[in-house]
Amino acid sequence: MADPMRIRASMAGDKVEVRVLMSHEMETGLRKDASGALVPAHFIQNVTVTHAGKTVLSAQWGTSISKNPFMHFRFKGGKPGEKVTISWVDNKGERRSDEAVISGG
Amino acid sequence: MDTRRRAVLKAGGGTGVLALAAAAGLIKPGEAFAQQWNKAAFDTKSFAATLKALGGSGSTESTQIQIIAPDIAENGAVVPITIESGVPKTDTIAILIEKNPSTLSADFEIPAGTDPFITTRVKMAETSNIYAVVKADGKYFHAVKEIKVTLGGCGG
Numbered sequence: 001m002a003d004p005m006r007i008r009a010s011m012a013g014d015k016v017e018v019r020v021l022m023s024h025e026m027e028t029g030l031r032k033d034a035s036g037a038l039v040p041a042h043f044i045q046n047v048t049v050t051h052a053g054k055t056v057l058s059a060q061w062g063t064s065i066s067k068n069p070f071m072h073f074r075f076k077g078g079k080p081g082e083k084v085t086i087s088w089v090d091n092k093g094e095r096r097s098d099e100a101v102i103s104g105g
Numbered sequence: 106m107d108t109r110r111r112a113v114l115k116a117g118g119g120t121g122v123l124a125l126a127a128a129a130g131l132i133k134p135g136e137a138f139a140q141q142w143n144k145a146a147f148d149t150k151s152f153a154a155t156l157k158a159l160g161g162s163g164s165t166e167s168t169q170i171q172i173i174a175p176d177i178a179e180n181g182a183v184v185p186i187t188i189e190s191g192v193p194k195t196d197t198i199a200i201l202i203e204k205n206p207s208t209l210s211a212d213f214e215i216p217a218g219t220d221p222f223i224t225t226r227v228k229m230a231e232t233s234n235i236y237a238v239v240k241a242d243g244k245y246f247h248a249v250k251e252i253k254v255t256l257g258g259c260g261g
Contacts, residue, residue, distance in 0.1 A: 015220065028228070030206060045142045056219050062147045064202060064210040064228045066183045072224035 204233035
C-alpha cells in the first residue's frame with residue numbers, strides 16, 4: 001500500500017481550494033534499471049475527488065505525470081468542517097483513498 | 106414485547122443486508138471506474154491523433170485558454186503546468202505533450218461547480234509544444250506553448 005496522500009483543503013472566498021500530493025512512483029515503463037532491464041510501467045490511471053457524495057473532479061492520467069503527483073484545483077459548494085475524499089487506482093489495480101477536512105482558510 | 110423484539114431483530118437484519126449491498130455497490134463502481142481509462146487516447150503520438158482519440162474532429166485555437174508554465178524547464182522530470190480555461194461550459198481539460206513517447210499526459214473532467222483550472226506536474230522527454238485541449242459544449246479548443254527542456258525527464 002502506498003503512503004497516505006497529503007491533502008490540504010481550505011476555503012478561499014466561496015470556493016474550496018484543494019492541494020494534494022500523492023505518493024507514487026509513476027514508472028513510465030520506458031526506464032531501464034542498473035542491469036539494463038526495463039522497469040515495468042506502474043502509474044496512477046484514475047483519480048476521483050468527491051465532496052458530499054458528488055464528484056468534484058475526475059482525471060485519467062498517463063505515464064507522463066511526475067513521480068509523487070501533485071494537483072491543485074478549486075470547487076464551489078464546500079463548507080469548513082466538511083470532507084473532501086480523493087481516490088486513485090493505478091495500472092496494477094492498487095488503490096488508495098484519503099480524506100481531508102476543509103479548513104476555514 | 107416479544108413482537109417488538111422480533112421487529113427490532115428484523116430491522117437489524119435488514120440493516121446488515123443493506124450495508125452489505127452498499128459495500129458491494131461501492132466496489133462495483135470502483136471497478137467500472139478503473140476500466141474508464143482511454144487506452145486508445147493514451148497510445149497516440151501526435152496532437153491530431155490524440156484529439157481524434159479524445160473525440161474531437163478539429164480544434165480551434167483559443168486565447169481564452171491560458172497555459173502557465175516555465176519557458177525553460179531545467180528538469181524535465183518535474184515541469185509544473187497550470188491550465189485555466191475561460192471558455193464557457195468547459196467540461197474537460199487535457200494536457201498534451203507533443204514530443205513525449207505518449208502525447209496525452211492527462212485528461213481532467215471538470216463538473217459544474219468546479220473551476221476550469223488545474224495545476225499539476227508533468228514529465229517531458231525533450232523540448233516540446235504543450236497543448237491544453239478544452240472540450241466545451243461539445244466543441245474543442247486549444248492553446249499551445251513551447252517549453253524548452255534542458256534535462257529530459259524520461260531518460261534511463
